Amino acid sequence: MESHIKPIREIHPRVRQIEDVSATLFGESGYYGTSLRDIAERVGISKAGLLHYVTSKDNLLCMVLNDCYDQPTRVNMAVHELLQYDGPVPDDKRLHIPAYFRELATVNEQRPQLVRLFTTMNAEALNPDHPAYEYFRERDAALTEVAYADIWYAPDGVATPEVMMTAYRAMDGVQISWLRNPEHTLLERWDAVERSLFPASIWEGYM
Amino acid sequence: MESHIKPIREIHPRVRQIEDVSATLFGESGYYGTSLRDIAERVGISKAGLLHYVTSKDNLLCMVLNDCYDQPTRVNMAVHELLQYDGPVPDDKRLHIPAYFRELATVNEQRPQLVRLFTTMNAEALNPDHPAYEYFRERDAALTEVAYADIWYAPDGVATPEVMMTAYRAMDGVQISWLRNPEHTLLERWDAVERSLFPASIWEGYM
Missing domain, CATH: 1.10.10.60 (Homeodomain-like)
Known part of the structure; x- marks a missing residue:
């Protein structure tokens, strides 16, 4: 796929x-x-x-x-553009990790039906004979590539790829709990994740 | 249920x-x-x-x-016991958050088939007419109660419930990626989450 x-x-x-x-x-x-x-x-x-x-x-x-699901968003376009950058990306062009995930949450907040589709297929397609199996394998590989790319603006000493992967996984889990119980918005739920993953004592100036 | x-x-x-x-x-x-x-x-x-x-x-x-899934584990028993504690829990009896999640990952590493069951049902049971709908609603409520209980040993200034909920959500997401691609063990994947969620500069002495 x-x-x-x-x-x-x-x-x-x-x-x-x-x-x-x-x-x-x-x-x-x-x-x-x-x-x-x-x-x-x-x-x-x-x-x-x-x-x-x-x-x-x-x-x-x-x-x-x-x-439907893979619509080009502003933040994905920005990532895509930086991945093509020739040479090391200067600090003032790098993307801020918390802002990136906040924008993903903002986009997904507006499309619960598609998040529902994503969540259901994500689990069902663990089956190698599911038609979306390759799609999700490739998606994982693409996210890993983005997480490891040298395009992020983060404090010294932070292992950027690990934080990125943790945030992607937390987003998957938060979306399930949001779909199950939409009393709190996705952004409200993401606020709490953001404070946990990017504590101010480390991330001040990098949000 | x-x-x-x-x-x-x-x-x-x-x-x-x-x-x-x-x-x-x-x-x-x-x-x-x-x-x-x-x-x-x-x-x-x-x-x-x-x-x-x-x-x-x-x-x-x-x-x-x-x-099958809700087997009593050592760590769950310890939580259950502390929830019954009469009065404020003294520091030396409190549970360490990173150790708690590491043990959950260790248990689940040994039972991929049941993690698969959990993951598939977690998504399918978003449907209110699914027979496990109530089970997962109650489960979310139970996890929230545990996250908010005053039984955890954590550094000053850390919002314990938020960190706990983030770790639960990240575990859901990490399990899916582990089931899809078991080249890395669940514990290897959890290591990276652990370092992101519990950075040493904040959590030293509380691991």
């Missing part, structure tokens, strides 16, 4: 509608628990009509993850 | 076998993706024979989570 961040392109309105419905149903009942018939019914077309647009159920999941 | 830590009790060997098989299948394919017929076949009994032991599929999942 191809990934991750890609330029915005035109998507047929019918395809967009199919993807939206599929994101919700896959998120709620899983890939195995959702049939093409369920999706076609909710969209209001026949199963043959649906297959005309999506080819197969595997491909549909791939489309949903790529078109 | 009743929870969480309870005394060890006798379990019929056939029931134990059914629970083991069910833990594996529910973990791999989810609750909705596993049928009683699949389980009966793998155990080598009829579906009617299976139902004699487990009553229903809902009840079977409840049994698996309670009998």
Whole structure:
């Protein structure tokens, strides 16, 4: 499965509608628990009509993850640009780690249905025969590359990749608890993580 | 669904076998993706024979989570005991937070199949009509109670509940990445989290 961040392109309105419905149903009942018939019914077309647009159920999941979940965001664009930087990145161009994760939380706060899709697929796709298995393997590799890249602005003595990976893992866990109990917003939950992971006594001036 | 830590009790060997098989299948394919017929076949009994032991599929999942996943561990017993403490807990009886999480990781390292079950159910049971929905709601409430209890030994100025909740969430996320890619052990992965969450400059003497 191809990934991750890609330029915005035109998507047929019918395809967009199919993807939206599929994101919700896959998120709620899983890939195995959702049939093409369920999706076609909710969209209001026949199963043959649906297959005309999506080819197969595997491909549909791939489309949903790529078109819906992996939207280019400002912060991802900034990371992408710095990864291409020629030579060592000067301090004033480096990205601030707490600000980066806060922006991820801000984006995801606005799209609970897609976070739900991500969370459900993340667990289901532990199966090597799941259609999103490769997608999540590649995603892990891509996050690791970003965490280890020399593009972050952090206090001396902090092991940047370890802090980055811990923050990614904490985000996965926080999103599950937020989806289960949305009384507190994702950002409220992330505030507490931020204070724990980036204590002011170490991170002042680097937030 | 009743929870969480309870005394060890006798379990019929056939029931134990059914629970083991069910833990594996529910973990791999989810609750909705596993049928009683699949389980009966793998155990080598009829579906009617299976139902004699487990009553229903809902009840079977409840049994698996309670009998297999929620085993009393040394560290959970210690927490439970301190929660009953009469009056303020003296410093020398308090539990060390990094040691507590390291022990959770050590226990889970030994039981990947059950961590897989937990991870899969954790996401699937976001659905309010999932049979483990209440189990995970209660679990979140129980973890929050433990995090906020005044039983932890931590440096002055550290917001203990926030650090505890962050560590629980990071554990959820780390477990998923470990199950997906077991090249690094759970404890190796937890080492990096530990160094990030409990930096020596703050936590020396409190590990």
